Amino acid sequence: MPTSITRTTRPSFLQQDVYLNKYTTWNIGGPARYFCEPGSISELQRGLDFADETGLNWRVIGNGSNLLISDGGFDGLVVRIGPKFADHVVDGQTLDVQSGAPLYKLADVANDYRCSCFNFVTGIPGTIGGAVAMNAGAFEYEVSDFLTKVVYLSEGGEVNERDSLKDFFEYRRSPFLYNGEIVLGAEFRLDRSSEQPSMSEILSTRRSKMPYSLPSAGSVFKNPSHADKTAGEMLDLVGAKGMRVGDAVVSHQHANFILNDGQATAQNVQNLIDILQERVYKEFGVTLVTEIEVI
Numbered sequence: 001m002p003t004s005i006t007r008t009t010r011p012s013f014l015q016q017d018v019y020l021n022k023y024t025t026w027n028i029g030g031p032a033r034y035f036c037e038p039g040s041i042s043e044l045q046r047g048l049d050f051a052d053e054t055g056l057n058w059r060v061i062g063n064g065s066n067l068l069i070s071d072g073g074f075d076g077l078v079v080r081i082g083p084k085f086a087d088h089v090v091d092g093q094t095l096d097v098q099s100g101a102p103l104y105k106l107a108d109v110a111n112d113y114r115c116s117c118f119n120f121v122t123g124i125p126g127t128i129g130g131a132v133a134m135n136a137g138a139f140e141y142e143v144s145d146f147l148t149k150v151v152y153l154s155e156g157g158e159v160n161e162r163d164s165l166k167d168f169f170e171y172r173r174s175p176f177l178y179n180g181e182i183v184l185g186a187e188f189r190l191d192r193s194s195e196q197p198s199m200s201e202i203l204s205t206r207r208s209k210m211p212y213s214l215p216s217a218g219s220v221f222k223n224p225s226h227a228d229k230t231a232g233e234m235l236d237l238v239g240a241k242g243m244r245v246g247d248a249v250v251s252h253q254h255a256n257f258i259l260n261d262g263q264a265t266a267q268n269v270q271n272l273i274d275i276l277q278e279r280v281y282k283e284f285g286v287t288l289v290t291e292i293e294v295i
């Protein structure tokens with residue numbers, strides 16, 4: 001008797017064996033078994049349904065500017081929310097942006113409305129989704145300072161909204177990080193009372209302090225809350241600048257940045273991270289915690 005076999009059909013927009021180094025600012029990362037860049041919520045849901053039905057793990061990424069993806073890649077589905085999901089609407093008081101839009105768009109659009117409250121994001125190469133999930137920030141501001149609403153896909157696959165969020169965000173952490181929810185869009189308040197330096201001033205300040213010429217993922221370690229020095233200061237004091245494992249090298253300009261000086265592997269970076277953590281612990285008794293996420 002013939003046996004009937006049901007197979008879940010792979011949606012055509014799901015690609016196979018896609019190298020992720022193209023999708024991280026470190027230019028590091030092995031292949032994802034499946035990969036997609038949804039252009040709509042229904043496409044996203046179909047991708048996740050496929051993962052669910054076939055028992056695959058999945059991960060969402062934005063611009064990959066805070067990620068160290070292993071050389072072995074990811075044996076599951078990687079969903080990149082990027083330029084295909086990047087519209088925005090302004091009503092004069094608020095700015096609604098889809099999560100795949102680049103973060104600088106906040107500042108760019110707000111400036112058209114004579115509002116500089118998002119200028120602090122200039123030079124942070126993330127997406128809106130990644131910045132909300134990470135509560136990205138600089139110059140004493142964080143994205144959550146101006147966030148009024150987040151639209152997200154729940155673990156159960158429903159589109160939901162959440163407001164009154166401020167109390168749930170912490171330094172480089174949000175309720176949307178690692179919890180199975182996907183940020184679809186965010187609403188921000190245009191706060192004209194927050195006057196910040198211009199985008200070009202901010203960019204030149206950043207360029208004078210941080211390396212932008214070689215691939216990196218920004219600051220590797222969080223600043224410890226209980227120490228009187230920043231992670232970068234402690235790393236500088238233990239002689240981190242210029243330390244190298246393979247092509248992974250600590251920036252001479254900023255000791256909290258590890259650069260890809262050629263063909264660095266994730267293993268090179270990880271080994272360097274381990275050495276730096278050990279040195280700082282020995283010298284200061286402080287365990288540095290990574291800001292970047294390892295996949």
Ligand SMILES: Cc1cc2nc3c(=O)[nH]c(=O)nc-3n(C[C@H](O)[C@H](O)[C@H](O)COP(=O)(O)OP(=O)(O)OC[C@H]3O[C@@H](n4cnc5c(N)ncnc54)[C@H](O)[C@@H]3O)c2cc1C
Pocket residue numbers: 025059060061062063064065066067081099123124125126127128129130131132133134135136137138176177178181182183184211212216217218219293
């Ligand atoms: C040169 C340089 C400078 C930087 N400077 C700063 C800085 O000043 N301040 C700062 O805070 N960061 C900085 N960063 C780090 C990084 O840009 C931010 O953390 C950024 O917010 C990450 O956004 P992303 O889209 O690249 O997210 P990714 O790196 O792709 O992902 C980061 C995390 O967010 C999650 N995520 C991504 N998109 C979504 C989504 N739609 N829904 C739910 N979760 C999601 C991912 O799963 C992952 O856990 C810098 C990086 C570089 C390379």
